[in-house]
Amino acid sequence: MDQRDVKNPTLVDVAKKAGVSLSTAARVLRNSDYAVDARLKEKVNVAAKAVGYVPNLVARRLRGGRQGVVGLVIGDMLDAHYGMIAESVTKRAETAHSTFAIVCNMQRDPLLEIKYLRKLLEYRVDGIIIAGGGFDQWTHHGELVETVDELKRSGTVVVSLMPRNIQVPVFAADSEAIGISKAKFIVENGHKKIGILLGPARNDMTKQRMQAMTSYLSGHMVDYAIANIDSTPEAGARGAAEMLLRNPDFTALICGSDAIAFGAISHLRSEGIEIPARISVMGLGNTRLATLSTPRLTTVEMNFHHAGEAALDFIMSDNASSSQSSGEVIGHSIVVGETFASL
Amino acid sequence: MDQRDVKNPTLVDVAKKAGVSLSTAARVLRNSDYAVDARLKEKVNVAAKAVGYVPNLVARRLRGGRQGVVGLVIGDMLDAHYGMIAESVTKRAETAHSTFAIVCNMQRDPLLEIKYLRKLLEYRVDGIIIAGGGFDQWTHHGELVETVDELKRSGTVVVSLMPRNIQVPVFAADSEAIGISKAKFIVENGHKKIGILLGPARNDMTKQRMQAMTSYLSGHMVDYAIANIDSTPEAGARGAAEMLLRNPDFTALICGSDAIAFGAISHLRSEGIEIPARISVMGLGNTRLATLSTPRLTTVEMNFHHAGEAALDFIMSDNASSSQSSGEVIGHSIVVGETFASL
DNA sequence: GCGGATGAAGACAACGTTGTCTATGCTATT
DNA sequence: AATAGCATAGACAACGTTGTCTTCATCCGC
Numbered sequence: 077m078d079q080r081d082v083k084n085p086t087l088v089d090v091a092k093k094a095g096v097s098l099s100t101a102a103r104v105l106r107n108s109d110y111a112v113d114a115r116l117k118e119k120v121n122v123a124a125k126a127v128g129y130v131p132n133l134v135a136r137r138l139r140g141g142r143q144g145v146v147g148l149v150i151g152d153m154l155d156a157h158y159g160m161i162a163e164s165v166t167k168r169a170e171t172a173h174s175t176f177a178i179v180c181n182m183q184r185d186p187l188l189e190i191k192y193l194r195k196l197l198e199y200r201v202d203g204i205i206i207a208g209g210g211f212d213q214w215t216h217h218g219e220l221v222e223t224v225d226e227l228k229r230s231g232t233v234v235v236s237l238m239p240r241n242i243q244v245p246v247f248a249a250d251s252e253a254i255g256i257s258k259a260k261f262i263v264e265n266g267h268k269k270i271g272i273l274l275g276p277a278r279n280d281m282t283k284q285r286m287q288a289m290t291s292y293l294s295g296h297m298v299d300y301a302i303a304n305i306d307s308t309p310e311a312g313a314r315g316a317a318e319m320l321l322r323n324p325d326f327t328a329l330i331c332g333s334d335a336i337a338f339g340a341i342s343h344l345r346s347e348g349i350e351i352p353a354r355i356s357v358m359g360l361g362n363t364r365l366a367t368l369s370t371p372r373l374t375t376v377e378m379n380f381h382h383a384g385e386a387a388l389d390f391i392m393s394d395n396a397s398s399s400q401s402s403g404e405v406i407g408h409s410i411v412v413g414e415t416f417a418s419l
Numbered sequence: 420m421d422q423r424d425v426k427n428p429t430l431v432d433v434a435k436k437a438g439v440s441l442s443t444a445a446r447v448l449r450n451s452d453y454a455v456d457a458r459l460k461e462k463v464n465v466a467a468k469a470v471g472y473v474p475n476l477v478a479r480r481l482r483g484g485r486q487g488v489v490g491l492v493i494g495d496m497l498d499a500h501y502g503m504i505a506e507s508v509t510k511r512a513e514t515a516h517s518t519f520a521i522v523c524n525m526q527r528d529p530l531l532e533i534k535y536l537r538k539l540l541e542y543r544v545d546g547i548i549i550a551g552g553g554f555d556q557w558t559h560h561g562e563l564v565e566t567v568d569e570l571k572r573s574g575t576v577v578v579s580l581m582p583r584n585i586q587v588p589v590f591a592a593d594s595e596a597i598g599i600s601k602a603k604f605i606v607e608n609g610h611k612k613i614g615i616l617l618g619p620a621r622n623d624m625t626k627q628r629m630q631a632m633t634s635y636l637s638g639h640m641v642d643y644a645i646a647n648i649d650s651t652p653e654a655g656a657r658g659a660a661e662m663l664l665r666n667p668d669f670t671a672l673i674c675g676s677d678a679i680a681f682g683a684i685s686h687l688r689s690e691g692i693e694i695p696a697r698i699s700v701m702g703l704g705n706t707r708l709a710t711l712s713t714p715r716l717t718t719v720e721m722n723f724h725h726a727g728e729a730a731l732d733f734i735m736s737d738n739a740s741s742s743q744s745s746g747e748v749i750g751h752s753i754v755v756g757e758t759f760a761s762l
Numbered sequence: 763g764c765g766g767a768t769g770a771a772g773a774c775a776a777c778g779t780t781g782t783c784t785a786t787g788c789t790a791t792t
Numbered sequence: 793a794a795t796a797g798c799a800t801a802g803a804c805a806a807c808g809t810t811g812t813c814t815t816c817a818t819c820c821g822c
Contacts, residue, residue: 083572083573083574084573084574086807086808086809087808087809088808096771096772097771097772097773098772098773098809099771099772099773099774099810099811100770100771100772102808102809102810103771103810106809106810110770111769111770112770112771113770113771116770116771128569128572130540130541130569130573131541131808131809132481132541132543132807132808132809133541133542133543134477134480134481134542134543134807134808134809135481135777135807135808135809135810136808136809136810137477137777137809138475138477138478138481138776138777138778138779138807138808138809139776139777139808139809139810139811140776140777140810140811141810153502153505153506153509154499154502154503154506154707156497159496159497159502160497162496162522162524163496163497163524166496166522166523166524167524167526170523170524170531170534170535174538176521176523176538176542177521177522178519178520178521178522179505179509179520179521179522180509180513180519181505181506181509181510183510188513191513192513195517195519197473198473198474198475198476199476199477199519200475200476200477226471226473229426229471230426230427230473231426231427309710309711338711342711342713345713346713364497365711367652368652368681368685368708368711370685370688370689429777429778429779430778430779431778439801439802440801440802440803441779441802441803442780442781442801442802442803442804443800443801443802445778445779445780446780446801449779449780453800454799454800455800455801456800456801459800459801474778474779475777475778475779477777477778477779478777478778478779478780478807479778479779479780480779480807481777481778481779481807481808481809482778482779482780482781482806482807483780483781483806483807484780
């Protein structure tokens with residue numbers, strides 16, 4: 077009877093087939109630097125192929141040590157912003173670290189976020205990238221902090237892609253700096269009366285951007301009206317409509333996300349308003365929506381790809397758990413599209 | 420000294436703290452239906468909380484049996500089509516099966532798809548949902564078949580969300596039926612001369628839809644011109660431009676995906692062509708792009724959500740590995756938007 | 763030719779859990 | 793009152809791997 081008949085061949089089966097000990101087979105197939113006689117090595121390799129041996133990562137992981145599984149918690153898989161993050165992290169995991177990323181979609185629900193974190197703890201992942209900011213309700217922030225502490229205590233490396241008032245390294249752009257960059261851009265282009273459509277005010281990043289932006293604008297005699305809305309195209313369209321009523325002669329609309337800007341542009345165009353001739357529009361994030369918009373959206377590149385990669389690289393670095401790193405400030409830059417005009 | 424100091428407390432620590440045997444602690448914390456004295460139960464629960472016990476899913480998984488981890492291989496995370504699938508599967512995994520889904524992004528690369536499948540095999544996941552169709556190059560189909568066979572042999576339940584000439588249950592819409600539905604819709608609305616922009620011809624589903632559609636159209640005296648392009652908005656825009664040159668008087672543009680349709684609409688509108696007054700446009704998939712398009716796209720709902728859920732439910736069903744099921748044909752329906760007019 | 767040094771292969775415990783088997787104490791039955 | 797029967801708790805092997813320890817043989821120098 078052929079050994080091939082074994083359902084899920086293990087090292088023991090390989091060793092038996094090759095006529096060597098378990099240890100020897102293990103050493104060969106693990107590519108350990110341990111010295112093994114070339115003849116035996118060959119025999120083991122042949123036997124492994126013959127029985128169809130596939131290493132069991134679960135057993136390896138139980139045995140101990142880093143085994144290359146990280147968790148990624150994202151806010152909303154269908155939001156281009158988080159999609160980019162998920163893409164960059166999973167890609168980097170595969171190409172640079174031959175690692176798996178378990179993607180958890182928290183569906184904009186803070187409670188689900190905590191549930192996923194606990195599950196990832198049970199799963200003993202090597203590290204976790206939290207990219208669930210933007211939907212904080214602050215109703216469960218205490219629980220979140222507690223869960224993160226528990227994770228850190230157990231030796232899991234936790235990082236965040238947004239500043240969220242949790243004690244972990246953060247890989248994110250500087251919200252204040254972005255606020256100022258946008259405000260400067262507005263002033264430099266001569267706009268004096270603008271509308272601002274931001275995401276929910278409960279979000280820390282939004283608040284920081286808003287404060288930096290408005291204080292700069294005030295200092296440069298720019299009139300502005302602000303509305304806080306959901307960060308979706310639909311809300312953006314409604315927001316633009318209301319802004320037109322409330323503040324009819326603004327010349328630029330500054331949006332807190334590309335999604336909002338996209339919706340706003342759709343609405344403005346359907347009202348026959350020319351962009352950017354009559355109203356300039358600016359987004360944030362340089363997501364896929366910026367490219368999909370016609371005309372192409374003027375927006376701010378936030379380097380989500382770089383942030384995701386940097387976060388993963390940090391987790392995978394050998395000294396991550398002992399490191400006192402506070403993360404990295406990710407740079408941003410204005411992407412000039414076709415939706416912004418000088419006055 | 421408090422037991423709390425233990426880094427990663429195990430059942431042994433809990434048992435020690437509670438003054439019971441390992442087995443008893445295990446039985447309590449696993450919620451086994453095994454009878455345990457209420458007093459001991461209480462003691463164990465208290466001890467578990469005191470030491471901060473968290474079950475180790477890796478050990479559980481090694482021990483054997485289904486443990487709730489499935490793999491999902493998707494074609495392109497940033498494509499709305501696959502995004503919907505990823506969303507529905509991860510959501511269903513969490514809500515209905517308290518399961519993890521490892522999302523693998525094959526980045527439109529057939530070789531990477533195989534690499535991921537092998538890695539999922541090493542990981543001994545309970546099941547795998549392959550949603551990587553659409554990018555088949557056929558250059559590596561043999562390897563794919565071999566890998567899938569290996570997976571099945573090892574006891575992994577494999578299903579596909581697209582028909583791909585691999586011997587696994589398929590949960591997908593009937594491509595021929597969709598082709599006919601679309602063709603019928605065109606005929607019923609009185610169009611006589613149309614343009615067709617489909618995805619890459621190497622794709623089986625595309626081919627089936629195309630054949631069914633064209634044969635129906637021919638049978639109803641409808642003139643058509645076909646182009647096969649990439650399934651992206653950018654390609655859709657270029658495709659529409661070429662179609663205008665090649666076939667200037669068509670009255671409807673039938674697209675093989677919402678992405679193509681979105682790009683086509685953008686281009687047509689920027690050329691000053693009124694939609695649907697001058698040209699009607701139809702997409703496929705009813706993805707987020709259909710909603711984002713202005714005017715709202717007329718398209719075909721393919722129930723990706725239902726397909727993903729059905730596939731996952733199948734994997735999680737107890738008899739999945741022994742079942743001879745061939746999957747499920749997912750229904751489709753035309754979604755009437757604002758981009759299609761009757762002549 | 764013998765002792766020590768070197769190199770390669772085998773034995774074995776451990777990772778944390780679970781199911782089975784065994785041991786024990788208790789109740790119920792004749 | 794003795795034993796069968798039952799309920800409950802503990803002991804233990806197993807899952808597949810890896811690192812360490814041990815064993816064994818070979819080779820070299822004296």
